[in-house]
Amino acid sequence: MKAHVYVVSKQSVLDPQGQAIGNALRKLGHAEVAEVRQGKYFILTLSDALSTSAAHAEVERIASGVLTNPVIEEFSFRLEEPSR
């Protein structure tokens, strides 16, 4: 089973890297881009022995405890069921 974890800085936290990308895009002619925020993306491949609910709990633990700094970041994730 695969888990896709998305980590992004909280809306209240300044994101200079995202702002730089936004400025660059507008200079390149993409005027309709109002804002860019950059975050991190993790693809975790989990043992197929794990049930969906166990995988959900495990990914939640990994994302909140290791992949995210809870002071400045927040995360979301989705599980991708194995295609059988």
Added chain:
Amino acid sequence: MKAHVYVVSKQSVLDPQGQAIGNALRKLGHAEVAEVRQGKYFILTLSDALSTSAAHAEVERIASGVLTNPVIEEFSFRLEEPSR
């Protein structure tokens, strides 16, 4: 309208950062994590004047031309319709 763009190195490209995270997770007791790949995540806020199909084409151009190095990376994206 928001666009969520996910950029990750191709499967054939070594991802030492992802491997390091995978090793760290296993040492922390998350033995069921078989593999980790790290990528980048961008949230683009686009002008609401853009139609869905125009936004789709624009995000495809931005992702393939600016946010992704096509030699070693690949991208996917999804559009999030504005809630009215």
